[in-house]
Each structure stands twice: as C-alpha cells, then as structure tokens.
Amino acid sequence: MDSDFLLRRIHSLTGIIPVGLFLVYHLYIQLYLHSGAEAYNGVVNSYYDGPLALVLLIVFVYIPLFFHSFYGVKLSIEAQIQPEYTFFSHLLYWLQRLSGVGIFLFIFAHIWNTQIKPLADGTWGTHFEHLHEGFHDPTFGLVTISVYVFGILGATFHLANGINTFCITWGIATTPKSQARIRAVSIVTFILLTVMAFYSISAVLIS
C-alpha cells in the first residue's frame, strides 16, 4: 500500500479517534468551572491520581495529537487551489487548514501555560486560579481572553468541519443526501461545542 495513502488515512482517523473525542471530553470537563475553584481543581487533579494516568495520556492523546498536528502542518503547507470546488467548499478547505495551523500554535501555548510553567513554578494543581489570573491580568488579560476565544473557535470549527470531511474521506457519506445530513451534524456540533466552551469560560470571567 502507498505510504502516503496510509499516512493520510491515519491522519484522518486520529482527527476523530482519539483527538476529536478527547477535545469533546476536555470541553465537557471545563463545565466544572461553574462549580468553583475547589470542585474544578478536584475534578482535573483526580485524573492524575489514577494508575498509569500520564502513560495513558501520552499514548492515547499526546502521540496521536502530535502526529495529526505535524502531518496536518505538512498538508497545510502543500495546500493548493482546487479548481473543481465550489466557492463554499473552497472556503471550508482553506479554513480547515488555517484553523489547524491556529490550533497548532494554540496547543503549544496552552500546554506551556497550563502544564509546563506551573510544574516549573511548583504551582501545578491550582488550575482555576491560573486561568483566573490570566484572564484578569491588568496588562495581558484581554490578550489571553482573545487567544482563548480564537483557540476555542478554531478547535470547534476544525473538529465540526472535520466530521464532514472525515465522512467523505472514508466513504461514509457518498450521496448528496447523506452529505447534506452530515453537514447538518457538523453545524450542530460546531454550535453545541462552541456555546458549551464559551459558557464554561464565562465562569472565570465573572468570578
């Protein structure tokens, strides 16, 4: 089998399983921001009390995420004008790549700020307080909030539109009727995940 074909299939699959599923789980956990600092930190930290927590995270989240991301950057660099696409399909094609590159940068900043820096400072575990400090910082607060807003929009759009292209890639949606149905699923997914994520961070903004 052609290795390019195989790599593209792995890239496509990892976008949904496990990376897409992890994104949904990750956004769901953020709803606990409305339960206050103690409850939120407790829920996030309790995962790490489990056996093999870090190993499972690396194997099932970080490795597939980094594969999808680095191969996605390669695909984005190689992107070309698609003469046979309609204007709207073309727009989605470019937005998929633009949002991918945006979340690529966001993920690095996010891991640095929420994991590596707190570990280095010895403050890891107080996740709610870190977010609160970032959002309410008098100098960089607005920048941090804007980065989160664009990071969320980029990630929810990328996954929602990705469900659509995934179904086409894998031959799940082949007829115009099934493609219209999958597009509707994508739009509902985008709205639900975005509203859920913005509702979650509003807890930190108003606290």
Ligand code: HEM
């Ligand atoms: C939250 C993290 C991410 C999730 C949940 C995710 C999810 C997905 C999904 C479900 C697809 C559709 C697969 C298909 O069309 O067959 C996709 C496609 C794509 N992703 Fe991601 N992705 C993420 C991060 C990234 C990053 C960081 C990049 C880096 C640029 C990227 C680049 C791409 C590209 C270029 C495509 C289109 C592939 C194509 O049209 O053949 N993704 N992604």
